[in-house]
Amino acid sequence: MNLKYLTDTELLKELERYVQQERQLSIKVLHHMREVDRRRLYSDQGCKSLFDYATSKLGYSAGAAYRRVQAARMLGEIPEIEEKIQEGLLNLTHITDAASFFRENKIHKKEEKKEILTQVQGLNKRETNIKLHEYAKKPYVRMIPVALSEATITKVELWRGLRPAIHTPDELIGDALDIAITKTERSRNAGSLKKQVYQRDEKKCTICGSTHNLQYDHRQPKALGGENVVENLRLLCFACNQRARIRAGL
Ligand SMILES: [Zn+2]
Known part of the structure; x- marks a missing residue:
């Protein structure tokens, strides 16, 4: 692919278009993973779980597989997030962080989950976690390895x-x-x-x-x-x- 002859405007426009397509593709991947999960097809493939399948058969890293499994399940539960993913307001990290937050804080109501996901739209990872902890009224604590002399x-x-x-x-x-x-x-x-x-x-x-x-x-x-x-x-x-x-x- 030779992009040297594109003008700056064309280059930026194309890139934006591909990013849009990438998001559409990710959503398709999530829908398919969800259906594989529903049919439990991973066990036919000799895998213990969807996560196992995503790492060993689809070639995702552990982190990437984990985020996709979380997002696929969330998409099944709250279909409204599809639009937000498409618009780039929510990404896999938002969804993964929100999913573990829901588990830890025993948040089960769909409406409440939707509300929380709305609040973290467009935030970066750190801001997302601060927002989630504010919601739970817990201080946000991060473990960071520090080398001290x-x-x-x-x-x-x-x-x-x-x-x-x-x-x-x-x-x-x-x-x-x-x-x-x-x-x-x-x-x-x-x-x-x-x-x-x-x-x-x-x-x-x-x-x-x-x-x-x-x-x-x-x-x-x-x-x-x-x-x-x-x-x-x-x-x-x-x-x-x-x-x-x-x-x-x-
Ligand atoms: Zn003076």
Whole structure:
């Protein structure tokens, strides 16, 4: 297949058309698998299950076979999803994740399943799982293998010593990150705050106009409850700042 001579527009159009056809074909595959399942034809083929048949006879990988078996059964139960698959709103991953969610949470009613599938349309895998867990009012927990150096493990242990009220590794790491995020955001905001004041005051003392020894002054002193916001800050030179402090009795 030589695609070199297609224009960019033609290339994109063709690709979209093939993706559409691919979805139509997947739906056909699912319908056929469902019928094979219903007739239990896999046992005639010497297979224990539809999954077994899909891996050993159809050549799917375990994951691909599992997703198709789940989707074929879901399609039998909720025919409305066919249209959503065709439109690309639901894919095999959505359906597989929803199917295991239904099993784990003992969701049996067709209407409820339909409602949940509607909610995950168009979401990516992670968003889908967060949505499903929200629905079940359970926190979404993912197992991720992480390689930690001895140095990091030592830090985690140190942190555990500093925060004895926190127990699980998840809470411990979450707690440390909360503190790190707050601190980083604060220093970043302080940086941008100063920049804004510097620009607004045109790089000079707001009293005498000097451009030397400039300092950031709180109009209402921090000690008197003055806030760290642009409106309460101004540029002053060292001399004007000293005078202002004396006047304020600080
Ligand atoms: Zn000044």
